[in-house]
Amino acid sequence: MTEVLDRIRVGSAPDSWGVWFPDDPQQVPWHRFLDEVAEAGYSWIELGPYGYLPTDPARLTGELDKRNLRVSAGTVFTALHRGPDVWDSTWDHVRQVAALTQAMGARHLVVIPSFWRDDKTAEILEPPELTSEQWTHLTRGMERLGRQVKDTYGLDIVVHPHADTHLDTRAHVERFLDATDPALVGLCLDTGHYAYCGGDSVELIETYGERIGYLHLKQVDPDILADVVANQVAFGPAVRRGVMCEPPTGVPALEPVLQAAQKLGVDLFAIVEQDMYPCPPDKPLPIAVRTRRFLRSCGV
Incomplete structure (x- = not known):
């Protein structure tokens, strides 16, 4: 009999519907995403790119309520390794997303560092390794962000x-x-991205469990990944x-990850994100239905 993992709250995100940008003709309309994520059996979602879903809290609340959906987190991109000069522009972006996240009753803000390689053109934007000074900017900047987001909006950042x-x-x-200070900076462990970069999610949970504040559930195809790594594909x-x-066709196996997370003894969101940009509009829903069924078989 499958163990019930009662500390894990499962959801999905616009990313699983091929949504990477606030507005893009290749993406499904936001109302279709909301209809289909609810139809697939999820009750939690992320906001996705700011501006994709309605940004008026009253309107968004109404749209979610009629579909029995709730928001688990918002997402921001940052480049804090560049130092104090980027703080003001970073905060202008963060406060918009954090205010909507707070208004929707969520408690987490997912913070993604900026890309060193353009994710569309593959152009090298910066060296892939930070200098010691840039590492200090990154860690101190994230602590400052964590403190200010918590003090201003009552949200926890998960990097x-x-x-x-x-x-x-x-x-x-x-x-x-x-x-970084555990009181200010948590981690969003994305199982797919961590595997993509050679990491072991179960080991990370077992070693740094107190820092894991949020999960993204994702798998990579090991054969495609091997070619991507060998040919330095962006x-x-x-x-x-x-x-x-x-899932469950790739790595890492998600059941051991979820079981390790359950053992932490804290409530965690586990949000499904299968990057598919761009994708045909009819592709996401059947995948979402099958993925939700698979996760139920894992106990969540």
Whole structure:
């Protein structure tokens, strides 16, 4: 009999419907996403790119209520490794998303570091390794952001290691966690991105469990990933090749990840994100239905 993992709250996100941008003709309309994510059996969603879903709290609340949906988190992108000069522009972006996230009753803000390689064109934007000074800017900046988001909006930030950013591999993630205050900075563990960058999600949960504040559930196709790594393919083109695949066909196995997370003894969101930008409009819903069925078989 499957163990019931009662500390894990499952949801999905616009990302699983091929949504990467606030407005893009290749993406499904927001109302279709809301209809289909509810039809697939999910009750929690993320906001996705700011401006994709309605940004008026009253309107968005009404749209969610009639579909029995709730928001688990908002998402922001940052480039805090560039130092204090980017703080004001960063905060202008963060406060918009944080205000809507707070208004929707969510408690988490997912923070993604900026890309060093353009995710569409593969252009190298910055060196893939940070200098010691940039590491200090990144860690101190994230602590400042965590403090200000908590003080102003009552939200916890969870920083998301991501392919083609400076926070990707096990070594980088551990360096970041060891250099930041647990009271101010949590981690959003994305199982797919961490595997993409060579990490072991179960090991990270068992080693740094007190820092895990949020989960993204995702798998990678190991054969496509091997080619992506061998040929230094950028993340965007890798997604178009299908590197992020439908569970349970890829790695890591999600059941051990969920069981390890359950053992932490805290309530955690586990939000499904299967990167598929761009994708045919009729593709996401059947995948979402099958993924929700699979996760139920895992006990969530």
